[in-house]
Structure formats: structure tokens, C-alpha cells
Amino acid sequence: MTDFLGYQERDSIVHRLNATSKLLAFLLLTVAGILSFDIRFLLLLTAFAGLLLVLSKISWQSIRILVYLTVVFALLNLILIYVFAPQYGVELYQTKTVLIGSGDYALTSQQLFYELLVLLKYCFSVPLSLAFLLTTQPSQLAAGLNRIGVSYKVAYAFSLTLRYLPTVQNEFQTTRKVQEARGFALGKKASLAKKVVASTRLLLALAFSTLEKVETISDAMALRRFGKKKKRTWYYSQPWRVGDWFTLAVAILLLLLALFLVSVDGGRFWNPFV
Amino acid sequence: MVETAIQLKDLSFRYHSQAEETLKNLNTTIKKGSKTLVLGPSGSGKSTLISLINGLVTDKDGEISGTLTIDGQDQQAGDAFERSLAVGTILQDTDRQFVGLTVAEDIGFVLENEAVPVRQLRAAVKRMAERLELTALLPLGPESLSGGQKQRVAMAGVLVGDSPILVLDEPLASLDPKTGQQILETIDQLHQEGITIIMVEHRLDEVLRQGVDQVLVLQDGEFVFDGQTADLLKEPAFHDWQLAQPAYLSWIENSGYPLAQLENRQDVDRVTGPGLAEALEKLGQSEAATSIAKVGDDEALSVSNLSYAYGDRQILKNLSFRIERNRWLALIGENGSGKSTLARILAGFLPIQTGSILATDAGSPAGERIDFADLTLSEQAQYVGYVSQNPNEMLIGLSVFDEVATGLRLRNVPEQIIEEKVFFALKKANLYPYRNWQSQSLSFGQKRRLSVLAVAILEPAVLILDEPTAGQDDVSAKGLLEYLSILRQDGIALVTVTHDMALIEKWADQVLSFVDGQLSEKMRPAELFQSKSLLKETALITPSDQILRERLLKGVSHD
Numbered sequence: 079m080t081d082f083l084g085y086q087e088r089d090s091i092v093h094r095l096n097a098t099s100k101l102l103a104f105l106l107l108t109v110a111g112i113l114s115f116d117i118r119f120l121l122l123l124t125a126f127a128g129l130l131l132v133l134s135k136i137s138w139q140s141i142r143i144l145v146y147l148t149v150v151f152a153l154l155n156l157i158l159i160y161v162f163a164p165q166y167g168v169e170l171y172q173t174k175t176v177l178i179g180s181g182d183y184a185l186t187s188q189q190l191f192y193e194l195l196v197l198l199k200y201c202f203s204v205p206l207s208l209a210f211l212l213t214t215q216p217s218q219l220a221a222g223l224n225r226i227g228v229s230y231k232v233a234y235a236f237s238l239t240l241r242y243l244p245t246v247q248n249e250f251q252t253t254r255k256v257q258e259a260r261g262f263a264l265g266k267k268a269s270l271a272k273k274v275v276a277s278t279r280l281l282l283a284l285a286f287s288t289l290e291k292v293e294t295i296s297d298a299m300a301l302r303r304f305g306k307k308k309k310r311t312w313y314y315s316q317p318w319r320v321g322d323w324f325t326l327a328v329a330i331l332l333l334l335l336a337l338f339l340v341s342v343d344g345g346r347f348w349n350p351f352v
Numbered sequence: 353m354v355e356t357a358i359q360l361k362d363l364s365f366r367y368h369s370q371a372e373e374t375l376k377n378l379n380t381t382i383k384k385g386s387k388t389l390v391l392g393p394s395g396s397g398k399s400t401l402i403s404l405i406n407g408l409v410t411d412k413d414g415e416i417s418g419t420l421t422i423d424g425q426d427q428q429a430g431d432a433f434e435r436s437l438a439v440g441t442i443l444q445d446t447d448r449q450f451v452g453l454t455v456a457e458d459i460g461f462v463l464e465n466e467a468v469p470v471r472q473l474r475a476a477v478k479r480m481a482e483r484l485e486l487t488a489l490l491p492l493g494p495e496s497l498s499g500g501q502k503q504r505v506a507m508a509g510v511l512v513g514d515s516p517i518l519v520l521d522e523p524l525a526s527l528d529p530k531t532g533q534q535i536l537e538t539i540d541q542l543h544q545e546g547i548t549i550i551m552v553e554h555r556l557d558e559v560l561r562q563g564v565d566q567v568l569v570l571q572d573g574e575f576v577f578d579g580q581t582a583d584l585l586k587e588p589a590f591h592d593w594q595l596a597q598p599a600y601l602s603w604i605e606n607s608g609y610p611l612a613q614l615e616n617r618q619d620v621d622r623v624t625g626p627g628l629a630e631a632l633e634k635l636g637q638s639e640a641a642t643s644i645a646k647v648g649d650d651e652a653l654s655v656s657n658l659s660y661a662y663g664d665r666q667i668l669k670n671l672s673f674r675i676e677r678n679r680w681l682a683l684i685g686e687n688g689s690g691k692s693t694l695a696r697i698l699a700g701f702l703p704i705q706t707g708s709i710l711a712t713d714a715g716s717p718a719g720e721r722i723d724f725a726d727l728t729l730s731e732q733a734q735y736v737g738y739v740s741q742n743p744n745e746m747l748i749g750l751s752v753f754d755e756v757a758t759g760l761r762l763r764n765v766p767e768q769i770i771e772e773k774v775f776f777a778l779k780k781a782n783l784y785p786y787r788n789w790q791s792q793s794l795s796f797g798q799k800r801r802l803s804v805l806a807v808a809i810l811e812p813a814v815l816i817l818d819e820p821t822a823g824q825d826d827v828s829a830k831g832l833l834e835y836l837s838i839l840r841q842d843g844i845a846l847v848t849v850t851h852d853m854a855l856i857e858k859w860a861d862q863v864l865s866f867v868d869g870q871l872s873e874k875m876r877p878a879e880l881f882q883s884k885s886l887l888k889e890t891a892l893i894t895p896s897d898q899i900l901r902e903r904l905l906k907g908v909s910h911d
Contacts, residue, residue, distance in 0.1 A: 217453045241453050244495060252745040255701040259733035260806065261762030279748050286792055287744035291448055297408055297432075298449035301441045302509065303465040306433040311467050313452075313460040313474065 085215045091321070092134035092213045097222030099322035103329035104210040110336040111202050116348035117191075119339055120198040123332065127206040134213045141208055152200040156193050167192035173351045188351060216240040221312035230310050242291070250284050355424075357517055357548040358382040358405065362418035365404060370414075374400045376573045377418070382566065384516075387539075387549040389559055389581075392570030393594045393825040394797050398552050401570065402519055405550070407435030423516065436462075440510035444521045444823065446502040447494065455481070455497070455505050456490040462513035480512045484538065498687055500531035504538060517548040524555050525823040528687065528851040528891040536562040554825050557598040557854075557896050560618060569593055581618040586611050596826035599854065600896040604628070607635035620896040621903070629904040636905065650677040651712050652813040652845040653698070653736070654721075658707035660693055667693045669869040671707070675814055680837070680846040682856045682877070685866030686891040691849050694866075695816050698847070699738030700729045711735040711813060737812035739804050741819045746803030747791040752783060755791045756805045763810070777805045780835045782828075797828035804832060814845045821852045833859050853895050857881065865890045 087093075092100075111123050159166065167188030168174045175187040214222075220237035224230045257280060263272035299305070340346055359382070365375040374397050382388050392398050403409035404420060407427075420427050423438050443449045452458030460477045468476070481487045484504050494502060503523060510518065520539070524532040532555070540562050543549050553559050560581060567584050569577035571593055577584055584590065585601060597605070600620045605611060609631040616622040653675040660668040667690045675681060685691045696702045698709065709724040724732055740746055747755055756774045761767075778784040781801045786794060791802060800820065808815055820836070821829040833855065840846050850856060856863060856877050863880045865872045867889045880886060881898045894902075 215453070217457055237453060238451060241451070241494075245447065249742065249745055252701065252740055252742075253748075255699075255729065256738070256740065256746055257748065258729045259700065259738065260759045260810075261730050261733070262758075283744075283748035286749050290744070290792070294443065294445055294448045295451060298443055299451055299461075300432040301406060301408065301436050301443075302451075302462045302513065303433050303436055304451075304461070306465055307467050309467045310464050311470050311473055313457045313464060313470070313477065315470055 084212075086136060086140060086212045087215075088135045088213070090133060090135040090213065092130060092209055094319075094321070095213075095325055096316045096318050096322045097214050097218035098225045099318070099325045100210055100214055101219065101222050102226065103325045104206065106329040106333045107206060108203065110333040111199060111206075113346060114336045114339060115195050115346045116336075116339045116343060117195060117198065117350070118348065119336055120195060120202060124198055124202040124205075126332070127202045127209065130209040131205040134209045136208065136212050141212070144208070145204070148200060148204050152197060156196060159193060159196065160189065164189060170347055171349050171351045175351070191350070215314060217312065217314040218316060221315040224310075224312070225315075231305065234304070238295070242295075246284070246288060246291075249287065250280075253280060253283060355384040356381055356421070357384040357386070357423065358550075359421040360418070361421070363404075363420055364417045365400060365409075365414055367400075367414040374414075374573050375404070378575055380568060380575060380578050382548065382550065384548055385543070385546050386565040387543045387563075388551065388566040388568060389556075389564040390550065390552045390568045390570065391554075391556065391593075391595055393827050394795050396570040397573040398570055399521070402441070402521055402550075402552060405435075406439045406441040406519055407432040408441075436513060436515060438515055439517045439519055440513055440515035442503075442506045442510055442518070442520045442523060444525055446499070446506050446526070449506055449509075450494040450502060453493055454490065455486060455492055458494075458505055459486070459490075459508045459512055461509055466513075476512055480508045483511075484508045498531070499526050499528075500534060503527065503531075503535050507538065507542070511542070511547075516546075517550065518542065520549070520551045520553075522553055522823060523551065524553055524558060529558060529853060529893040530888075530891040532558050533561065533893060554596060556596050557600075558893075560598055561620070561896075563618070569595070582616075585617050586614075594825070594827040596829075596854070598896050599857065600900040603635075603897040603900065604632065607631045620899050623900065632901070633905055636901075651675075652677045653712070654710050655698075656708055656710075658694075658697065658704070658709065660690075660697060660702070660705050667869055668697075671871050673864065673871060673874070675845045675847060677813065677843050677845050678840055679862060680840055680848070680860045681874075682860035682863045683847060683849045683866065684851070684856065684863060684880075684890045684892065686889070689866040689890075690869045691866045692818065695738065695818060695847070695849050698736050698814070699816055700724065700727070700732040700736065701738065733807075733810065733812065735812055736814045736816060737807035737810060739807050739815070739817045739820065741822060743796070743799035743803045746806060747799060749790065749792055751787070752778070752789050752791055752794070752802060753787045755802055756809050759806060759810045773809060777809055777835075780838060781805055782831045797824040800824060801828065801832050801835075804836070808836075808839055808844075811842075812844070814847060815839065816847045816849070818849045819851070820848055821850070821855055829855075851891065853892060856892075857895055857897075 107123065107127075111120070114120060164183050165186070167190070168186055170192060171188045173188060176184045177187055177190070178185050216237040220233040223233040223236065257276065262276040262279070263269065339348065343349070360378045360380050363375060363378040364373050366373040378401070390398055390401070400409060404416070405422070422435070427435065450458050452461055456477055459480055460473050463473045463476055477490070478487075481490055484507060486501070486504060486508055489497065489501060489505070497505065507518075523535055523539070527535060536559065539549055539551070551559070551564075564581060567577065567579065567581055568575055569584070576589070576593060577587060585598075590597065598620070600623070601611065601617065604614070609625065609628060611617065614623055614625040614628070616624065651674050655674070656672045658668055658671045659666070671694070683691050683695070693702065697704060704725055710721040711724065713720045713722055722735070724735075750758065753774055756777060757770050760770045760773065775784065778787055781804070783798060783802060783805070786798065791799065794802060804817065804820065815836075817836075820832060824832070836846055837859065848855065848860070860877055862874045863877055864874055865880065865886055872886065881895055884894070887894060
């Protein structure tokens with residue numbers, strides 16, 4: 079099993095950044111990207127996110143499937159927007175330029191332009207998330223969360239979840255097979271109702287064994303003094319470098335730019351049709 | 353001057369939730385820098401004793417009377433945090449106590465929690481890794497470590513906290529004998545360095561090869577023995593305490609030779625006694641006469657040209673063999689040799705990539721064969737049952753009775769017959785008194801037995817068990833093995849994937865050994881134990897009775 083969306087160890091500029099600065103920049107840029115519907119800004123953001131992904135040296139092979147899935151999902155989304163709200167662009171931009179067809183489903187440049195904006199939101203958010211998630215080691219992330227004020231217990235719980243996810247996953251796979259062999263209807267031939275009953279049992283069993291696991295783990299942690307002090311240090315904590323100030327500055331500037339554009343455009347949408 | 357590490361004076365403990373005391377009037381002294389072994393069957397109070405020592409159980413959990421002195425200080429109060437300064441604990445489940453994402457982070461965990469500055473923290477981790485030969489593993493996660501490596505990481509993670517006393521709860525439970533010996537050597541190294549070691553372990557035979565200073569035997573919450581190994585082994589009550597006798601002593605005892613006449617009886621390499629060799633030789637001759645018992649060889653399953661690969665990695669290479677009814681087959685091999693993969697393919701949990709598996713239909717007189725490629729998982733389960741090593745994967749939180757009955761109910765067996773069958777099986781496996789309990793509230797050993805029943809009750813032609821005896825005390829293991837041998841007499845073919853040498857030696861009829869994805873010829877257990885090279889390749893060690901045999905009755909080895 080390849081770990082989907084897991085940390086990939088590489089040596090790159092993005093990897094070397096402090097997890098805290100990366101996390102903050104990621105949050106700021108995401109807010110900016112959600113806020114703005116100005117195509118000029120979104121293009122800039124997309125280019126920036128793309129650049130980050132290239133800089134992070136993530137192989138195309140490892141993200142290929144995810145990108146394909148996103149493309150399919152984005153296209154579906156675009157088609158559905160057109161099906162349910164074919165004239166939404168016209169409403170937004172208060173003009174109507176029909177390209178082909180007539181009536182409700184007439185294709186307008188305004189609608190095309192709006193859908194292009196939606197597509198751009200995918201185009202910046204997916205590379206940005208990948209460049210963040212795949213280059214940040216979970217422990218560094220936990221240390222980063224702790225640094226921006228999240229309690230270290232919460233932060234550690236987060237990285238611990240990632241640590242035990244594969245174990246729980248494997249256990250679930252075997253449990254499933256065992257129960258199917260026992261005669262529980264989980265295979266392809268079983269009816270939906272039977273599947274639901276059997277799956278519920280399975281999930282309950284998994285919950286029980288996970289709780290038991292959590293108990294042992296928390297014992298093991300207490301025996302090694304987790305929670306004894308108000309503060310803790312992190313083996314994987316990273317120094318704060320010039321690059322981190324730079325990253326943070328770029329992210330803040332971009333967010334300010336987005337806010338500035340909102341005030342200049344008189345709203346979140348920039349209207350090229352007037 | 354010898355100082356005291358731990359002293360118990362009239363120590364008793366009763367959990368709030370229980371009417372009876374779990375520990376009763378315990379008195380003992382454990383010296384600083386000594387190595388102590390705690391023995392006793394499941395439920396004798398070993399875990400509670402350890403938890404009292406390491407502070408996981410305190411007066412919040414129950415009533416403590418008497419005194420527990422650690423390092424000269426009365427430790428009635430105090431929690432796990434403070435106690436861990438004096439006592440470092442390694443839990444039985446090394447996977448769950450691996451809390452870091454990598455070896456480095458896990459070793460440094462205590463120091464992180466002590467808020468030690470990062471530079472010092474990293475230096476300390478580096479030093480500790482060098483001490484326990486873990487440097488190359490520092491950046492790796494737990495998924496890429498072997499059981500023995502995880503055990504060493506766990507030790508490093510505790511030792512880095514500088515606790516002078518180290519408590520180990522069944523350190524060998526999930527290890528093969530070869531790795532077990534390596535871990536015992538590491539423990540011995542720490543002992544030499546002056547650390548006080550307290551170890552709970554069932555595998556007495558293997559522990560004795562490195563020796564211990566003091567043995568404590570717990571029985572129903574009381575110490576019934578406190579002394580040296582040599583005295584323990586000649587105790588008349590030894591068998592009453594349900595402990596696993598070292599194989600070489602069982603052999604001597606079987607010959608009728610009085611144990612009291614032995615010298616150095618705690619050491620297989622030095623044990624002697626007047627007329628011992630003669631007595632053993634006589635027994636050997638009578639054994640040879642009776643061991644050629646004929647067993648039927650009806651084929652239950654035949655595997656031909658089976659290969660399997662995970663991606664580019666070839667795990668199984670063109671295997672062909674037969675599994676026969678009424679036979680007990682032990683599948684052995686180093687971790688990662690492919691034996692578990694084979695077991696999972698036979699059980700239908702992994703697909704057949706190339707080759708074929710055919711089951712013989714016992715019902716048809718012509719011995720018709722059924723191809724597994726055509727069966728669903730639940731159909732295949734009627735031919736092959738699989739019992740995983742982890743009982744949590746097998747049980748789903750029903751009552752003990754229902755866990756066993758479910759498979760029958762799902763196959764529409766009348767309730768009256770179900771009750772009869774399930775009660776019979778529960779009695780055989782010593783689980784009858786617990787039939788109305790929830791499966792989750794059973795002990796680990798009980799859960800293991802229950803998960804065997806849940807599969808065996810369907811009477812598959814072949815029953816595959818992954819390490820059935822791991823982590824169980826002698827009585828539980830024997831109970832389970834006896835139940836299995838009844839199943840075998842009834843016609844089931846047993847396949848156990850195992851490292852348990854006693855199981856292989858005393859219970860199995862045939863051994864198939866896995867080396868690099870390929871199988872050896874089938875052989876008898878005795879042949880395996882005479883082949884030093886094969887033992888090495890399959891991560892086993894020479895059993896202690898074989899060591900004695902080679903020393904006293906010369907010319908037996910074939911290597």
C-alpha cells in the first residue's frame with residue numbers, strides 16, 4: 079500500500095521551510111484564494127502554487143492519480159453548475175453575451191467566465207495543498223501547531239493519529255476478511271441490508287479494539303512522562319530561518335492584495351464586462 | 353555493600369471493583385543491579401504487581417496495604433510520572449508503545465516531555481542509539497522495523513530517561529527464538545552496566561540460557577517461591593505451579609531419572625548426574641520404538657506452482673506441496689520469509705496470482721477436487737479456516753457463546769445442535785465458565801483460544817493458525833494445543849505458522865521450512881532440530897533437550 083497523501087522525504091527549498099511558516103502561509107493563501115473572484119489574482123495565485131509544487135520536487139508519479147481524480151471532479155462540478163444555474167454568470171455580471179444557443183441554456187461568455195473562475199480555484203488549491211502536505215513531516219507539523227499556540231497534547235494527538243492510521247487500516251482489512259470467511263455477508267453477492275448490518279458490527283469491533291489500543295498507548299505515554307510539564311520540546315522542531323520570514327511575508331502580501339482588490343472592485347468579483 | 357532496589361513488606365492490593373485481593377501479603381527484596389524473573393500463570397497477579405511498581409496502578413485504583421519501597425523511598429503515593437524516574441517500563445506490546453513517527457523521535461520521547469533543549473535531546477538520542485546499535489535505524493518508522501528492532505527501540509526509549517530499574521513485561525512474547533536470544537543478550541548487557549532488571553516471562557527455557565539472579569513465582573496473588581533458579585527447578589511443587597519446564601529437564605524427568613540427583617540443573621551446558629547418560633540412552637531407545645506410529649495420509653489440500661509477488665518483490669516462488677488430513681504441519685521460517693503470505697493465500701485473504709490450490713471434497717467418494725479460484729471467501733472457509741495472531745481481528749464483541757455460535761448460525765445450523773457443539777468446544781478450551789461474558793473482557797490468552805474456536809467450529813478440512821501459542825502461559829497454551837489435537841484426531845489438517853519450539857517438537861508431525869520464498873522438503877521435527885543450518889535459516893535455536901542429547905549421547909548431529 080502506498081501511503082496516499084503521506085509525507086515524502088526529499089531535499090527541497092519547500093521541505094526545508096519551517097512547518098509553522100508553511101502552515102501559516104498555507105492558511106493565509108487559502109483564505110485569500112477563497113475570498114477573491116478576481117481572475118487576475120487567481121491566475122497569480124495559481125502560478126505561485128504551481129511554482130511551489132515544482133520547487134518541492136514532488137514526483138508526478140506520486141500525485142498523478144489524485145490529480146486525475148480532481149480533474150474529473152472539477153469537470154463534473156463545472157457541468158453541474160451549468161445544468162443547475164446556466165445563467166448565473168449573467169446574474170453576476172449584469173450583462174449577457176450569447177455565444178451559441180438560445181433560451182435558458184444559451185451559452186454566454188459571462189457563464190463561461192464564471193466557470194473559468196471556479197476552475198482556477200481548483201487549480202490553485204490542489205497544488206497548494208499538495209505542496210504543503212507532501213513536504214511537511216507530521217511531527218514537524220505537530221511541532222508547528224504547538225508553536226502557533228495549539229496545546230501540545232492536541233498537536234501530538236494529531237501526529238499520533240497519522241502514526242497509527244496504517245495499523246488500524248491493516249487490522250480492519252483482516253477483520254473484514256475474517257468475518258466474511260465466517261459467513262457474514264460482506265462480499266459482492268450479499269444484499270445491501272445484510273451488508274449494512276455486518277459492516278456496523280465490524281465498525282463497532284474496530285472501535286472497541288481501537289479504544290483498547292488507545293488505553294495501552296496512553297499508558298505507554300504516561301510511563302514516559304507525557305503530560306508531566308506544561309511545555310515540551312520536539313525532536314523534529316526546526317529553526318526559523320530567513321526563508322520563513324520571506325514565505326510569511328509573501329503570503330501576507332498576497333492576502334493584502336486580495337483584500338485591496340476587493341475594495342477596488344467594489345466586491346469579491348472583478349467585472350471585465352463593463 | 354549491596355543496596356536494595358525494591359522492597360515489598362506485607363504488600364497487599366485490592367482493586368475497588370473486586371471483592372478479593374489481587375495481591376496478598378507479598379514480601380521480597382530485590383537487590384540493586386540484580387536480574388529478577390517473575391513467573392506465574394495468567395491471572396496470578398503479575399501485571400498488577402508490575403503496575404504497582406511502575407505506578408500505572410495507584411491507590412486511586414484500589415486499596416494498598418503494607419509498604420512498597422523503591423530506591424529507599426516509600427512509594428505509596430506518587431503517580432506514573434514520578435515513578436518513571438526510578439522505574440522504566442517496557443510493555444508487552446512493542447507496537448503500541450512506539451509513539452514516535454520514527455525511531456529517533458521515539459527514543460527521544462521522554463526527553464521531549466522533560467522539555468530538554470533540542471540540541472541536548474538530539475545528542476542524547478544519538479548516544480543511546482549507538483549504545484543499542486540502532487544508529488542506522490534512526491530515520492525509519494515502526495512499519496519498517498522487525499519485532500526485535502522494535503524491542504530494542506523500546507528499551508532505548510526507556511533507558512534514555514535514566515531510570516535505574518528496568519521492568520520488562522514479556523519481552524520475548526512476539527519474537528522468534530533467535531531474536532529472543534539477541535534481546536536477552538541486550539538485557540544482559542544492561543544488567544552488566546548496573547541496571548536492575550525485573551522481567552516477566554513465560555519462556556523459562558530460553559531465559560535460563562542467559563541466567564537470572566532471583567526468581568519469584570506468583571500463584572493466586574501470593575509468592576510461592578522466592579529464590580534461585582537451581583532451587584526452583586528441584587521444587588517438588590514445580591508442576592503444580594503450571595510453569596513451562598525447560599525441555600531438557602522434561603526429557604530427564606521422563607526417563608525416570610531423579611532431578612534431585614542433578615548438579616548444575618539450571619544450566620543445560622553443565623548439567624550432570626551419576627548415570628544420567630545411561631538413563632537417557634535407555635529412554636531414547638524406547639522412544640524410537642514407539643514413534644513410528646502410522647497416520648492416514650488422505651489429501652486435504654494440494655498446492656501446485658504457487659507464486660506470489662508484492663509489486664516487484666517476489667515473495668513465494670513456485671511452491672508445490674500437499675496438506676494431509678489428521679496431520680499437524682508446522683510452517684517455519686524467518687520473519688519476512690513469506691510464511692504468513694502463504695497462510696493468507698490459503699485462507700483466501702490474498703488472491704491466487706499464479707498456480708493453483710485444490711481442495712479434496714471429503715464428501716465425494718471419487719475424491720473430487722475443488723479449485724479455490726472458483727470460490728467466494730465464505731465458501732472457501734469451509735475448506736480452510738484461518739486464525740490470525742491478533743485476536744482483535746477475529747472477535748467482534750459478542751458474548752463468548754455467540755462468538756463461537758455465529759459462524760454456525762450464519763450457515764443455518766439448528767440452534768439445538770449449535771448449543772451442543774459450542775458447549776463441547778468451550779469446555780475443551782476451558783472457556784465454559786465465561787460463556788456469558790463479553791469477548792472483550794477476556795484475557796489475551798482466553799481471547800486467543802476463543803478465536804480458534806470461532807473458526808474451528810465450522811469444521812474446515814484445514815485449520816491454519818498463526819502463532820497460536822505466542823504470549824500465552826504454559827497452561828493456556830497446553831489447553832489450546834490439546835484442543836487442537838482433538839480436532840486433528842477428528843480428521844482436520846492443522847497448519848501452524850510458528851516459532852514455538854516446544855510446539856514444533858512435541859505436537860507437530862511434519863515441518864515445512866521457508867527460506868527465501870522457497871519450501872524445503874517435509875521433514876519430521878526431530879530431523880529439523882538436528883540440522884544446525886536449517887535452524888539458523890529459520891530463526892530457530894537448538895532446543896535445550898537437543899543440546900543435552902548432543903553433549904551426552906555423542907554422534908547424533910547430522911550437520
